[in-house]
Amino acid sequence: MASKTLYQKLVDSHTVAVLDQENVLLFCDLHLMNEYTSPQAFAGLEEKGYSVAVPGQNVAVVSHIIPTHHTSPRLIADPASALQARFLKRNCDRYHIPLFDTNDRLQGIEHVVSPEHGMIRPGMVVICGDSHTTTYGALGALGFGIGTSEVEHVLATQTLVYRLAKNMRITVSGVLPLGSTSKDLILMIISKIGAKGAIGCVIEFCGSAIEALSIEARFTLCNMAVEAGARGALISPDQVAINYVLQRAKDITGEIQDQALLFWGGLQSDLGAKFDIEYQFDASNIAPHVTWGTSPDQAVEIGLPLPHQNSFSDPVENLSLEQALRYTQLQAGQTLEGVPIQHVFIGSCTNGRIEDLRSVVQVIGNRKVAKGIRAMVVPGSGAVKEQAEAEGIADILISAGFEWRNPGCSMCLAMNDDVLKPGVRCASTTNRNFEGRQGRGAITHLMSPAMAAAAAITGKITDVRKL
Numbered sequence: 001m002a003s004k005t006l007y008q009k010l011v012d013s014h015t016v017a018v019l020d021q022e023n024v025l026l027f028c029d030l031h032l033m034n035e036y037t038s039p040q041a042f043a044g045l046e047e048k049g050y051s052v053a054v055p056g057q058n059v060a061v062v063s064h065i066i067p068t069h070h071t072s073p074r075l076i077a078d079p080a081s082a083l084q085a086r087f088l089k090r091n092c093d094r095y096h097i098p099l100f101d102t103n104d105r106l107q108g109i110e111h112v113v114s115p116e117h118g119m120i121r122p123g124m125v126v127i128c129g130d131s132h133t134t135t136y137g138a139l140g141a142l143g144f145g146i147g148t149s150e151v152e153h154v155l156a157t158q159t160l161v162y163r164l165a166k167n168m169r170i171t172v173s174g175v176l177p178l179g180s181t182s183k184d185l186i187l188m189i190i191s192k193i194g195a196k197g198a199i200g201c202v203i204e205f206c207g208s209a210i211e212a213l214s215i216e217a218r219f220t221l222c223n224m225a226v227e228a229g230a231r232g233a234l235i236s237p238d239q240v241a242i243n244y245v246l247q248r249a250k251d252i253t254g255e256i257q258d259q260a261l262l263f264w265g266g267l268q269s270d271l272g273a274k275f276d277i278e279y280q281f282d283a284s285n286i287a288p289h290v291t292w293g294t295s296p297d298q299a300v301e302i303g304l305p306l307p308h309q310n311s312f313s314d315p316v317e318n319l320s321l322e323q324a325l326r327y328t329q330l331q332a333g334q335t336l337e338g339v340p341i342q343h344v345f346i347g348s349c350t351n352g353r354i355e356d357l358r359s360v361v362q363v364i365g366n367r368k369v370a371k372g373i374r375a376m377v378v379p380g381s382g383a384v385k386e387q388a389e390a391e392g393i394a395d396i397l398i399s400a401g402f403e404w405r406n407p408g409c410s411m412c413l414a415m416n417d418d419v420l421k422p423g424v425r426c427a428s429t430t431n432r433n434f435e436g437r438q439g440r441g442a443i444t445h446l447m448s449p450a451m452a453a454a455a456a457i458t459g460k461i462t463d464v465r466k467l
Helices: 004-013 040-048 077-096 110-116 131-139 148-157 182-193 215-228 238-250 253-264 315-328 353-363 381-390 393-400 449-457
Strands: 015-018 022-028 030-034 058-059 124-127 143-147 159-163 166-173 201-206 232-234 277-281 289-291 300-301 343-346 374-377 424-426 443-446
Touching: 004 015, 004 022, 004 201, 004 232, 004 381, 022 148, 022 277, 022 374, 030 110, 030 148, 040 077, 040 148, 058 277, 077 159, 077 300, 110 124, 110 215, 110 238, 124 131, 124 159, 131 215, 131 238, 143 232, 148 159, 148 374, 159 449, 182 215, 182 277, 201 381, 215 232, 215 353, 238 253, 238 393, 343 449, 353 381, 353 393, 353 449, 381 393, 424 449
Parallel strands: 030 058, 030 124, 124 143, 166 201, 166 277, 201 232, 343 374, 343 424, 424 443
Antiparallel strands: 015 022, 022 159, 289 300, 289 443
């Protein structure tokens, strides 16, 4: 029998039918929905007279459009956004789909909520109308984003017409040094292979550096793999991942647990399995990274100069460099360290978990947010918020001058009322730094939570290791 990659094993175990050499009909174990990519899909079901095939294997979360400032009850003032939330609730009620609604105390971002409640298990296929569904690869599940028409198909059949991907393996040896995180690791990888470096591929991350990461750090890594163009990201589930799942999936007990452990034990690439593309990196000398441009691959190690004009062999890259520097109001060859910022945003499905917030307060200590800086912390879910408050993290943040908000996507993509004004420069723990992503004309620098905390304290982009 031919050796298979982990990706191939997951696809094979979920293939209902082979359609042709490039496409299969794939069964989906879990379909996650939010309020902004599902309305048209539900409308399509109604028009065709279809129902939802397996309601219990679909879960919905209100996350992107919800305000995060403290009100009780939480109200969505924007009429269009409120309509989206009402439409989602109406459809979930109609089709008996579980919903984390606006005022559910466990509401949050779908990619934080679902794993923390034990919904994600190794070997699953998980889909969502959101590109950062790649997050679930941290637990050995194949997660990927789909479009609205595909959401309709999944609701009606619990299957998806799926185009097969290529296999890429990224091996990271060594161990990350103090001050560097998985956010720095993935920013470095994307900067090396490019925003299109993994197009058409599912990445399997492996190596000693990956094994040393916590599950939350692995979530960050897999979450941002899509920023290199990847269609998915996977990490073979080890004991750390299995323990994480079993602590949260209380239904996996007895004989079911025995069967699960046996199955999960085989979720690894076979010796001799063929990968179409391979990369190798050493984590031991990775420094904190910060983006300087308008794409996540435009990142640099803190303290090193930005690229000079015409430093690329590709004229398109040189043009992109010029446009990015013009937008971010930076100069070729300058360093980011010391660049003043006006705003700090800590949160998102990339870095809004409890481990991220713990790293922030470790940096803060007894310090205060710098004068004139607006700093926001938005927990990724209601459960994260409650835990942070129970641990005293929220008190430390508030005392230091941070705004402690309700959970939601918030300023990651500014689909709510958390929007930056033109020209405001933001140190952000999010996943994308596109033009206007956090507000028209706003400037985003992606970095780790620790680096964002350092920026809040000093009022400028700062090497956290110096604190």
